[in-house]
Amino acid sequence: MAAGWLLAAAVTAGVGTVALDVVGAGILGPQNQPLSQDDVARALETVPPSTTPARPAPTTSSAPAPRGLTVPGGRIVAQCAGDQVTLMSWSPDPGYRIDDFVRGPAATASVKFKNGGTENTVIVDCRDGEPHAESVADESGGHHGRG
Structure with missing residues (x-):
């Protein structure tokens, strides 16, 4: 009886091994088989060089980074x-408000x-590629309106 059991176990193991070989190689095709180094080398030789995407060259911006300027009023x-020059943003100090602006891009922005009665106009231009600000204060002494 033990001999029959061993024979059945051996036959079952053999059938299982053959079945796995058939499934791995025949039914699902060779794409499920691991590639050897030679297979990989042959596959790489068949790839034309033009299908390899080129890496884009790093781009450098010639424009300087935006620069923060502290001026009277903001x-x-x-x-x-x-x-x-282009004004990217502006913010008034506490108690101030924005009355008018020219954002640019232009030779000058403001x-x-x-x-209250104090107006401070800031004119910004470019010198050597960097923004520079000049302030012109107008103490109107309570005069309202435009002349």
């Missing part, structure tokens, strides 16, 4: 591109900070 962030 703060401005400006950026130059050649001789053109923003007017106002606090």
Whole structure:
């Protein structure tokens, strides 16, 4: 009886091994078989060089980064591109408000900070590729309206 059991176990193991070989190689096809180093080398030789995507060259910006400027009445962030300046943002100090602005890009940009009767116009231009600000204060002494 033990001999019959051993024979049945051996036959079952043999059938299982053959079945796995058939499933791995024949039914599902050779794509499920691991590739040897030679297979990989042959596959790489058949790939034309033009199908390999080229890495883009890193781009560098010639424009300087935006620069923050603290001026009487608030703060401005400006950026130059050649001789053109653009006001990226501005924020008035407490008690001030924005009365008028010219964002650019232009040879000069400006923003007017106002606090009661005090107006401070900031004119920004580009010098050597960097934004520079100049302030012009107008103490109107309570005069309202435009002349």
